[in-house]
Every structure is written in structure tokens, then in C-alpha cells.
Amino acid sequence: MRVLGIETTCDETAAAVVQLNPGGAGEILSNEVMSQIAEHAAYGGVVPEIAARAHIEVLDRLVARALYDAKVKLADLDGIAAAAGPGLIGGVIVGLTTAKALALASRKPFIAVNHLEAHALTARLTDGVEFPYLLLLVSGGHTQLVAVKGVGDYLRLGSTVDDAVGEAFDKVAKMLGLPYPGGPEVERMAAKGDPTRFDFPRPMQGRAKPDFSLSGLKTAVRLAAQRIHSPSQTDVADLCASFQAAIVDMMIDRSRAGLRLFRERIGDCNAMVVAGGVGANGAIRRALSRFCGESGLRLILPPPQLCTDNGAMIAWAGIERLSLGLVDDMTFAARPRWPLDSNAEAAHHGKA
Ligand code: KG4
Numbered sequence: 184m185r186v187l188g189i190e191t192t193c194d195e196t197a198a199a200v201v202q203l204n205p206g207g208a209g210e211i212l213s214n215e216v217m218s219q220i221a222e223h224a225a226y227g228g229v230v231p232e233i234a235a236r237a238h239i240e241v242l243d244r245l246v247a248r249a250l251y252d253a254k255v256k257l258a259d260l261d262g263i264a265a266a267a268g269p270g271l272i273g274g275v276i277v278g279l280t281t282a283k284a285l286a287l288a289s290r291k292p293f294i295a296v297n298h299l300e301a302h303a304l305t306a307r308l309t310d311g312v313e314f315p316y317l318l319l320l321v322s323g324g325h326t327q328l329v330a331v332k333g334v335g336d337y338l339r340l341g342s343t344v345d346d347a348v349g350e351a352f353d354k355v356a357k358m359l360g361l362p363y364p365g366g367p368e369v370e371r372m373a374a375k376g377d378p379t380r381f382d383f384p385r386p387m388q389g390r391a392k393p394d395f396s397l398s399g400l401k402t403a404v405r406l407a408a409q410r411i412h413s414p415s416q417t418d419v420a421d422l423c424a425s426f427q428a429a430i431v432d433m434m435i436d437r438s439r440a441g442l443r444l445f446r447e448r449i450g451d452c453n454a455m456v457v458a459g460g461v462g463a464n465g466a467i468r469r470a471l472s473r474f475c476g477e478s479g480l481r482l483i484l485p486p487p488q489l490c491t492d493n494g495a496m497i498a499w500a501g502i503e504r505l506s507l508g509l510v511d512d513m514t515f516a517a518r519p520r521w522p523l524d525s526n527a528e529a530a531h532h533g534k535a
């Protein structure tokens with residue numbers, strides 16, 4: 184089984200072909216990603232209108248390249264999948280319409296994929312992990328802990344009540360004069376700084392419900408930065424290190440609460456899986472690996488290019504759904520808000 188996956192929900196245009204091999208393992212035949220970071224950098228965040236136009240400009244060529252790299256033609260595919268949300272509506276419509284047109288023209292099944300579900304299932308493509316497992320999704324738009332029980336079967340254990348973790352990294356970077364996207368810059372500066380110089384708050388520490396909150400921490404960093412007149416490189420490094428230390432403590436404390444709730448509600452947990460761009464942070468990866476070691480839990484950290492937005496995860500989610508006979512028709516509309524867990528209120532996914 185081979186599926187083409189299209190991703191256009193945010194600032195990455197992506198197309199990929201993934202194949203399901205006999206035995207159940209997935210194989211990425213091609214994985215094309217074009218980032219729009221340069222187009223948005225001047226604004227310090229993603230501008231929806233610019234994003235939608237940029238997707239239109241490159242998507243057809245990207246799809247052609249994904250097919251070419253995979254050495255397949257449309258006729259060799261078994262389905263065409265696109266992320267139908269959640270995300271920025273203009274971009275979502277571009278990917279969804281393209282996928283529907285290709286499916287109609289080639290008479291192949293069309294699969295509308297939830298972008299969050301695609302992140303959630305990536306660990307089954309990379310590591311073949313069995314259900315159920317605990318997912319920590321941390322990106323620029325999403326911060327949640329989810330119990331992944333099966334395809335289409337999710338329980339959201341907790342999420343952020345304000346900003347996403349990646350968004351907090353980006354905002355802190357901006358207030359300290361570092362370029363966008365801020366996460367890698369803050370991490371680079373933090374490596375040179377003193378994490379104990381500023382005693383920043385660890386919001387939600389000790390709470391049983393595994394929710395996150397970033398706004399108090401972000402304000403504390405702003406106030407500390409304002410108290411220093413013209414901060415030196417050392418000051419900026421110390422601010423970054425102290426901020427990152429607070430984030431790391433918070434992530435571990437919230438993951439601990441998430442694991443406890445998982446074991447209470449669901450039972451045995453097969454693994455902890457990390458997804459989203461923030462999962463590329465070395466300090467967070469090291470802390471999670473220590474935490475999982477202590478908790479007797481297998482940790483799955485997909486490679487960074489599969490943690491951030493990509494087409495392979497959409498194609499794989501398409502394969503998982505198609506294998507269960509889950510296909511969609513041409514009336515499927517873009518869903519800018521589309522929570523993974525339909526019992527939880529709409530997921531937070533605002534971006535700058
Ligand atoms: O998953 P992603 O590529 O895009 C979406 O948000 O959908 O995540 C991007 C986010 C940005 O906020 C970026 O600052 C953050 O991930 N990020 C990092 C690191 N690399 C990327 N945050 C902390 N440390 C990093 N090394």
C-alpha cells in the first residue's frame with residue numbers, strides 16, 4: 184500500500200510518499216519539505232495570508248518531486264491524504280483542494296487527516312510502537328499530553344491554558360532581540376548561561392491535572408530583562424538558561440502528572456512519545472530521557488525532521504486510516520479547529 188501525504192496547515196509546505204511493507208512496517212519513499220521561515224522572519228511569526236500564498240506557489244512542484252523521488256506515478260498510489268486541520272484555514276484549503284483534485288483525477292481514495300493525529304502516529308512509522316502510549320506534543324502551536332489508545336481513539340489528558348511551549352520560546356527570543364524562530368536561538372544562548380541566576384516560576388508545579396501554563400513565566404522573563412538596562416551577552420545567556428531550566432522542570436513535572444493519570448485511567452503505558460519542534464531541544468530531550476529511565480518507560484524521540492511538520496506523517500496517518508477502511512468524500516471541509524479528542528474542548532493552536 185502506498186499513500187501520498189500533503190501538509191499545508193502552517194508554515195511548512197510538504198509532500199511525501201510512504202509505503203506499507205508486508206509485515207506492517209512503514210517505509211518513507213520520499214519526503215519533501217519547503218519551509219517558509221524566510222518569508223515570515225521579518226514579522227517575528229507566521230502571517231496567515233503570506234503562508235497560504237506561499238503554499239499555492241510551491242505545492243504542485245513539491246508533489247511532482249515527491250512522486251519522482253519515490254519513483255512512482257499517481258496510478259501506483261492506493262490513496263491520497265491531506266491534513267484537513269487544525270491549522271490556518273487558508274493553507275489548509277490549499278492542501279485539501281489539491282489532494283481532492285488529485286484523488287478525483289486518478290480515481291483514488293481520498294483521506295482527510297487530522298494534523299495532530301499524524302503527529303501522534305509518527306512513532307508507529309519510525310518505531311512500530313504498539314498502542315496505548317503517552318504522547319507529549321510540543322510545537323509552536325500545540326502543547327498537550329495525550330493518551331493514544333488507537334487510530335481515531337485519543338484521550339487528551341492535559342494541554343496549555345495559554346501559550347504553546349514553542350510560542351513561549353519564540354516570544355522570549357523576540358523580547359531578548361534574538362531572531363525567529365526563537366527555540367534554537369534560546370537553546371544556543373542557554374548553553375553559555377547560568378541557569379540559577381534568575382529564579383523563574385514553574386507554573387502548574389505539582390498540580391494533578393497535567394495542564395501547562397506559560398504566560399506567568401514569560402512575564403517573569405520580561406520583567407527580569409527590563410530591570411537590566413541594556414543587557415550584555417552574559418545577561419541574555421543567563422536569562423535564556425534560567426528560562427530554559429524553568430521549562431525543563433515544568434515539562435518533567437507535567438509529564439509525571441500525565442503518566443500518573445494515564446496509568447490511572449488506561450493502565451499500562453507502552454512508551455512515551457515526543458512530537459513537535461520543541462522536541463528538538465537537547466536539554467528537554469536529556470531531561471525526558473532521565474525521567475523515562477526512572478519511570479521504567481520506553482522513550483521514543485523521532486528524528487527532528489519527523490518531529491517538525493512533514494508530509495510523511497500525513498501519508499502514514501493516511502495508511503493507518505486506509506488500512507481500517509476509513510476514507511473520506513469530496514464534501515470534507517477544512518477544519519481550522521479540530522481537536523484530537525472530540526470530548527475535549529477545541530485544541531489551542533493560535534500562532535503569531
Ligand atoms: O513543530 P514545529 O516545527 O511547527 C509547528 O509549530 O507546527 O515547531 C516549531 C516550534 C517553534 O516555536 C520553535 O521555536 C520551536 O518549535 N523549536 C524549539 C527548538 N527548535 C524548534 N524550541 C526549543 N528548542 C529548540 N531547539
Ligand code: ZN
Nearest residue numbers: 302322491492
Ligand atoms: Zn505540527
